[in-house]
Amino acid sequence: MDEGKQPVALNGDGDEAASAAAHEALVSRLEALLAEGRGCDDPVLLSQLLAALHEARREAKSARLRYRELFNAVPDPVSLIDTDGRIVDLNIAGEKAYGRPREELVGRLVHAINPDLPDDHMAPVLEALARDQTHVVEVYNMRQDGTRFPVEVHSARFVDGAQQFIIAVARDLTRRREAEQNYNALLSAMDKGVLVQDHEGRVLSANAAGMRLLGLDEDRDVTAGLHWQDWLVVDHRGWPIRFGEMPPLRALKTGKFVQSTLLGLYHVQRKQLTWVTATSVPQFRPGEDTPYQVISLFSDVTELKRDSALFLRTQALARIGGWEWDGGRGRLYLTDETLRIIGRSDDPPVNLEDALMHVVPADRGKVEAALESVLRDGGAFDMEIQMRSPDGRSHWARLIGQSEGRAPMTARITGILQDITQRRQIEEALRSQARTDALTGLFNRDGVLTELERRVAEGREGVTVVYIDLDRFKLVNDLLGHAAGDQLLVNAARRLEACVGEQDVLARFGGDEFLVLADTRRDPAAGERLAELITRAFGEGFRYAGEEFTITTSVGLARFPEHGKTVQQLVNNADAAMYAAKHRGRNTWQNFTPELARQQHDRVQVEAQLRRALDNGEFRLVYQPLVDLADGRVRSAEALIRWFNPILGEQPPDHFINHAETTGDIVRIGAWVIQAACRQMAAWIAAGNAPGRIAVNVSYRQFLNEELLQVVGQALAENQLPGERLELEFTERVLIEDAPDTVRTFEGLRQLGVVLTIDDFGEGYSALNYLRRLPIHGLKLSQGFLRGVPGNDSDAAICQAVAGIAQALGLEVVAEGVESSAQREFLLGLGIRTGQGFLFSAALDPDALAAYLRQNGGAPLHG
Ligand code: C2E
Ligand code: CA
Numbered sequence: 001m002d003e004g005k006q007p008v009a010l011n012g013d014g015d016e017a018a019s020a021a022a023h024e025a026l027v028s029r030l031e032a033l034l035a036e037g038r039g040c041d042d043p044v045l046l047s048q049l050l051a052a053l054h055e056a057r058r059e060a061k062s063a064r065l066r067y068r069e070l071f072n073a074v075p076d077p078v079s080l081i082d083t084d085g086r087i088v089d090l091n092i093a094g095e096k097a098y099g100r101p102r103e104e105l106v107g108r109l110v111h112a113i114n115p116d117l118p119d120d121h122m123a124p125v126l127e128a129l130a131r132d133q134t135h136v137v138e139v140y141n142m143r144q145d146g147t148r149f150p151v152e153v154h155s156a157r158f159v160d161g162a163q164q165f166i167i168a169v170a171r172d173l174t175r176r177r178e179a180e181q182n183y184n185a186l187l188s189a190m191d192k193g194v195l196v197q198d199h200e201g202r203v204l205s206a207n208a209a210g211m212r213l214l215g216l217d218e219d220r221d222v223t224a225g226l227h228w229q230d231w232l233v234v235d236h237r238g239w240p241i242r243f244g245e246m247p248p249l250r251a252l253k254t255g256k257f258v259q260s261t262l263l264g265l266y267h268v269q270r271k272q273l274t275w276v277t278a279t280s281v282p283q284f285r286p287g288e289d290t291p292y293q294v295i296s297l298f299s300d301v302t303e304l305k306r307d308s309a310l311f312l313r314t315q316a317l318a319r320i321g322g323w324e325w326d327g328g329r330g331r332l333y334l335t336d337e338t339l340r341i342i343g344r345s346d347d348p349p350v351n352l353e354d355a356l357m358h359v360v361p362a363d364r365g366k367v368e369a370a371l372e373s374v375l376r377d378g379g380a381f382d383m384e385i386q387m388r389s390p391d392g393r394s395h396w397a398r399l400i401g402q403s404e405g406r407a408p409m410t411a412r413i414t415g416i417l418q419d420i421t422q423r424r425q426i427e428e429a430l431r432s433q434a435r436t437d438a439l440t441g442l443f444n445r446d447g448v449l450t451e452l453e454r455r456v457a458e459g460r461e462g463v464t465v466v467y468i469d470l471d472r473f474k475l476v477n478d479l480l481g482h483a484a485g486d487q488l489l490v491n492a493a494r495r496l497e498a499c500v501g502e503q504d505v506l507a508r509f510g511g512d513e514f515l516v517l518a519d520t521r522r523d524p525a526a527g528e529r530l531a532e533l534i535t536r537a538f539g540e541g542f543r544y545a546g547e548e549f550t551i552t553t554s555v556g557l558a559r560f561p562e563h564g565k566t567v568q569q570l571v572n573n574a575d576a577a578m579y580a581a582k583h584r585g586r587n588t589w590q591n592f593t594p595e596l597a598r599q600q601h602d603r604v605q606v607e608a609q610l611r612r613a614l615d616n617g618e619f620r621l622v623y624q625p626l627v628d629l630a631d632g633r634v635r636s637a638e639a640l641i642r643w644f645n646p647i648l649g650e651q652p653p654d655h656f657i658n659h660a661e662t663t664g665d666i667v668r669i670g671a672w673v674i675q676a677a678c679r680q681m682a683a684w685i686a687a688g689n690a691p692g693r694i695a696v697n698v699s700y701r702q703f704l705n706e707e708l709l710q711v712v713g714q715a716l717a718e719n720q721l722p723g724e725r726l727e728l729e730f731t732e733r734v735l736i737e738d739a740p741d742t743v744r745t746f747e748g749l750r751q752l753g754v755v756l757t758i759d760d761f762g763e764g765y766s767a768l769n770y771l772r773r774l775p776i777h778g779l780k781l782s783q784g785f786l787r788g789v790p791g792n793d794s795d796a797a798i799c800q801a802v803a804g805i806a807q808a809l810g811l812e813v814v815a816e817g818v819e820s821s822a823q824r825e826f827l828l829g830l831g832i833r834t835g836q837g838f839l840f841s842a843a844l845d846p847d848a849l850a851a852y853l854r855q856n857g858g859a860p861l862h863g
């Protein structure tokens, strides 16, 4: 073969373009020969043509082979389809996938493998292909046995000369579908809500739990069902947060993962609050740096949060039951302890109504109102209620409730229930104990004052305070002992109880004092009638140890509101009226009067004047001789104070001494009396005409003051008087005040040699044992007892008893207020040697006393 005419690379793997060009050249030459009308007798050319034909056949065969190999090498089913939808070719993967040989399918419509296709399915395909686009569709293909599998079919155009074909590649989606199904199953089985949102926060999809969280039906379209305006989203403290601050939006904005954040989702209409933790993960497309969507995971932690909140509160309040009422959902949650308290451990209440059945009807309304108010406005309540268990047991409970959120998220109330039965019982016992007098079982002072306070506060008209004092009770107590005194008080209480009406309140107000709050609403005179009844009831004697005593009463009345608008005024005024009754001679009753009111007014004035009286030199002393009852000789003299005030005039000491004691002025006044009396004594001595001793009255208030010893010591020293020429008279009040220094003061006075005497003996308050304990020289029998002597048997008996006591203890007795010879005889008959009274002399000026002394002569002090 000619080297130069040798076709180049027509065979083998030579350049296709070169080979095609060589063919072209041969064909052109042949065509030129044929056009010249010449045949071809050139053997070279003919052989070249032959060779080219061989080559072309070989090449076509090889191309077909290559096509088939390639076709079959594709792992997905590929079919070649003509524009009518008829299968022209199918690869091995197709045969396998459809379970049919190629021959069986070629020439048939694609419906053979794709039975769901509509008749005109080629139209959209051809339309897409005409635009040079690939057409993608998801359909189901069918196997020979009729089973189907999901495929994604990509169709492309293939033009062979004038003919157009479609190459359809079917990708089996079975795996992908399984994965998707698994993924969906996982999502819907998850208890965490999953929410997918686009880059603007629009919800694209949500799983079942997510739908539940959002309160949507699972089969509804999340994008249509969700309205953010129905929701109020709050942070862990309950403060509302804006849409843009929510975790998914933050994740979109920052492109960062937002870790579990606690949120409250409150549905405004449904009044439901759900606590969730949210985690949001932004999603990026490859190569992009702004997220195209965000996936969020929500966990419902409502129960957890409730449990922990309950737990904390419960713990803080010391093992008490917790409860929660979700008004929105109508759900009641009770802890075990709460169930135990209400007695429903085995049978928990199904709803609120059921639980409220355990609150006694009287309290139920209160509880319901409180729940309602907190549901509506938020806030809290705290109340004590009475409850009844299913077994009928009644108990007290403290119920506290508090709205979990701020208004308007007030749907949920959490609280505690505490059994306080024991505390209430103790309190009740203590309260009634605190209000009761142990001896008589009546109300005590506190109890009756509280009751009076209540009535006064209510402005309740028609209550009269009746103040009752037992006359001379102290004497019985002192003479017969406490047991007798107690017995007498109990008997007196019973007698009073018989007098008072059902609406009246009777109380023991103090030692031997009783108080009645008389109901005078129907009958304004009921107080007076009660007073009269009481006075008569005590007309009969009391018996003790076979002896009979007469104990009378002094009663004072004050009516609300005309006699006092406050508890203090009423009691003071009833007391003042009682004193007035006592003053009138006991065994009687007395209304509070304008006169008594005036006296009270005067008192204020008196106290004002008293303050300046000493400095103004308004006091002087007079002296009453104490004489030997047998022969009238003067033994000593008692200094008695007199006060002349330019405004008030002459004031009796009985009256102003009390005031001075109240104000404390008595301490200074008393010191002046001691000094003045000692000075006078010294003057009489210096004049050579003096009583054996000078007696000075000392108030209990002076004993409370440490200076008494010093005042006495100084007065004696300044006037060079031996202690025994001074006598101090004090009442038993000194002994009941029982100041810590009293004993020391007595001891000091005794060391000074001062004589100590108990004044007004028998009217006092305390027991007789002090007579032994203290360095007492004598007793002054109260003139009150002498008044009825010798006619009144009980007065006579008392005088006799006092004389007996004094003699037994070796004490001297002085009788005060001796006005008649009969009294003098009587006293002498009792062995009482010394007396004082108008029978002998009233109190005198110093000069008059000196004259009296000269006339009657002095007696030795003892003997
Ligand atoms: P007291 O210590 O019991 O004094 C006796 C009172 O009885 C004196 O009244 C006296 O005048 C009065 N009296 C004397 N004999 C008779 C009588 O036969 N019949 C009647 N009905 N009364 C008689 P006075 O002076 O009005 O004193 C009254 C009270 O004032 C005294 O009672 C005493 O408790 C108190 N007092 C008087 N001066 C002082 C004083 O300087 N200091 C203190 N702390 N109290 C004084
Ligand atoms: Ca006296």
Ligand code: CA
Pocket: 759, 760, 780, 782, 783, 816
């Ligand atoms: Ca007296």
